[in-house]
Amino acid sequence: MDTINIIREFIVDNFLFGDGSQLHDDSSFLQESIIDSTGILEVISFLEKQFPIKINDDEILPENLDSLNNISAFLKRKFSNNQ
């Protein structure tokens, strides 16, 4: 499964409780009230377990984490920095 779908599945299972019909790749988690403050920590924990990256406090920003597209692009940047 590709990166964006791995994350999609996690979000749908844990925050939408199985109903992913409203979650588009560009849906803003903030605007759609999909994730709250403890939720974002769970997302970060999931990403760090799933991928060989470490997310710093100062990277916890909407541009990096607020949609499937944003997370996907953020991860690409992190992977290329690691190499």
Next chain:
Amino acid sequence: MYRQPIRLLHESLSQNAEAASDKQALVIEGISYSYIKLYDSALRLANCLKRRGLAQGDRVAVYMDNTWPCVVSIYAILIAGGVFLIINPQTKAAKLKFILNDSEATFLITDIHLKNFFIDVIKDSSKLRGVICSGCASDSFMDECNIRIESFEEVINSSKADRPITNVISLDLAALIYTSGSTGDPQGVMMTHQSMVFATQSLIEYLKLSPEHRIINVLPLAFDYGLYQLIMTIFLGATLILERSFIYPAQALNRVKQNEITVFPGVPTVFTTLVNIHRRNPISLHTVLRVTNTAAALPPDYQPLLKEIFPNALIYRMYGLTECKRVCYLDPALADIKPTSVGKAIPGTQAFILSPEGKPVPHETPGILHVRGAHIMKGYWKQPERSARMLKPGPYPGEYILCTQDWFKEDKDGDLYFLGRSDDIIKSRGEKVSPIEIENVLYGIPGIKEAAVIGIDDPIAGQAIKAFIVPHRDYALDEQNIKKYCIQHLENFKIPQQIKFVDSLPKTANGKIDKLKLKKAD
């Protein structure tokens, strides 16, 4: 120089728009708005509401996130002579319907992102005359319902900015502030212009604020603590940086630095997040001069860490309730000495402890806190019995004293200490959660025979929500499905964090579920 007294909440906006029209009033999602811009937009929306038939005293519901249209709406409703009520954007359809019906709101102002929740509710609402929606064009709903839905942006552009004439006086209602009751249904706390102006002035006095201050607000405007950050700002002629939440702490911290924030109001969950970040990578927010906490107790061991994070700030530990806005605050000079106290009554008010029989108690003896002052609510909207439970006759005819229903004690210096609630309300992440409301929702799920919800101690949330469920025989219940059902009926912060399936629940002698046993067993 004589300055016209402020009797109505929105008079502060018109005065400041005249005195300092270009001054930055708000920064929202990076965009700056001046006082004159806010006043002008509010006048236009007010005129639209009046043209559509808003009568003096009519309630107008604002169902939006912390956005520019939300701020404009609050002041527009007041200018038009209406009463505003703000509904948390996390509210789902059933409760939205309840509040609209309870308040008999004649207008709803909302946002396109909330369409799934409001579209069916407004079709059934008999009192609604109109809906104004931000983020969409007026004709986008044409075929979907029988109520006129107009675009917020188009309304502002097409309305005049004349000052409407109203007959509102300080004794009239300014707002209904909905708060959770222990039985689950929300109650509209009735606040007059007089009580809100009084409270605002008292807060500004003890927080020692002035027009130069720059306040950040990360709390919902639907919550009175968040709402008053806006009200105090506009009252003072200061500047407010409005955020939707503290979900992305790094962003909020960047905003604090970029905007040179001087006032940082938070609840314990916010401070826990900050403290955790600080422990990993020290933060120093040196522009902040005032830090405030309320909604739940701030752990005393945070004190030295907060002083590192906010090296130049006075730290205020406070207590209050929606029914009177705020009760007391601890003098910042005492925050190190008695960090578990919430201090003394806010300026111009009284707070005192009575035994359950209504008699004064000696120092260090627990009793129920009572409050006296012009900041007290008039009661709950259309709930005379519940109001009578909270409001007791005072020393003069027509005066009422507020019974907080909370246990407190007072030390020999007269400083107050919160000991606990006398009801079952859980405080999770600073939010009031009624266990009964959640139980009622759970009972709607097929297969659930019995359900009991309690609060358990949690290092981050203060209290976490735990549900014990007894399934009917032969039903295979799934935690995932239960949470999915809950999220359709409850705000996110009310979804139980822990669900435990049990064969039976302990009962008291009279057959009720024994929650004390459940709490002890945990």
